[in-house]
Amino acid sequence: MSSPARTTTEADVDHRKRPRRRGAALETAILEATLAELGEVGYARLSVERxxxxxxxxxxxxxxxxxxxxxxxxxxxxxxxxxxxxPPDTGSLRGDLVATMRAVAHRLSGPAGQAMGGVLSDALGDPDKAHRVRSYARGNSQASMREIVRRAVERGEVDPSAVTERRLETGHALLRYHFITRGVPIPDQVIDEIADEVMIPLLQRPGGAPR
Known part of the structure; x- marks a missing residue:
């Protein structure tokens, strides 16, 4: 009597026999696999082997x-x-600020946020890891804010003399602070308050009118 056919599982598949990917295709596959693993097991249990x-x-x-x-x-x-x-182009400074920060908040609520929380916790007591995290900072949030404010200056919504690097980083810094101290999800109300109470007043002259 023949034995029942054995079902092949993913663990049985030798990845070396799959079509080989190189360059950008391989890198994308690895990064997406990392996010998938983070979503399943979290940062602490993430393994390079898996x-x-x-x-x-x-x-x-x-x-x-x-x-x-x-x-x-x-x-x-x-x-x-x-x-x-x-960054999103809604036609207004407030619309761009809110749309951009909501997109970031949405990502922080998923595996990417779990990863960031794990990395920051891991680096907290390890100077070497903290240095590596800092060296990986790409200034993306600052770059997106520069583009948003550049468009707002052209529309006449922002006083050019009010634009400084420190003010540009304020919105995302407050977003990160809320993420670190209170976790996710980040309520829309928090994002609205950052835009209305902090970012817009910082970038406009008193009374809300640009010079």
Whole structure:
């Protein structure tokens, strides 16, 4: 009597026999596998072995690009965050600020937020990891704010003399503070208050009229 046919599972599949991906395709597969693993097991239990298996890659290919879990997770986070060079264009300063911060808040509520929370906790008591996290900062939030404010200046909504780097970083800094101290989800009301009570007053002359 013949034995019943055995079902092949993912664990039985040798990723080395899959079509080989290279360059950007391989990198995208690895970053998406990282986010999927984060969503299932969280940052603390994330392993390079599982990410490599899920992406159909070798551990060596991961370690060549990302020396540690910190770099891998930071790249995965940036992979899904909104494009800093093309923030929403709603036609108004307030609309752009709110839309941009809501997009970030939405990402922080998913695996990317879990990853950021894990990385920050991991780096808190480890100077080496903290240095690596800082070195990975790309200034994306600052870049998106510069573009939003540039458009607002052209529309006459913003006083050019009120635009400083410190003021540009205020909105996202408050968003991060809320994320770190109160977690997710970040209510829309918080984002509205950051825009109305902080960002817009900082970028306009008293009375709300640009010079």
């Amino acid at each position: 990410v490599a298996e899920r992406a159909g890659a070798s551990k060596a290919s991961l370690y060549r690009r990302w020396p540690s879990k910190v770099e891998l997770v930071m790249d995965a986070v940036y992979h899904v965050f909104p494009d800093a060079t093309s």
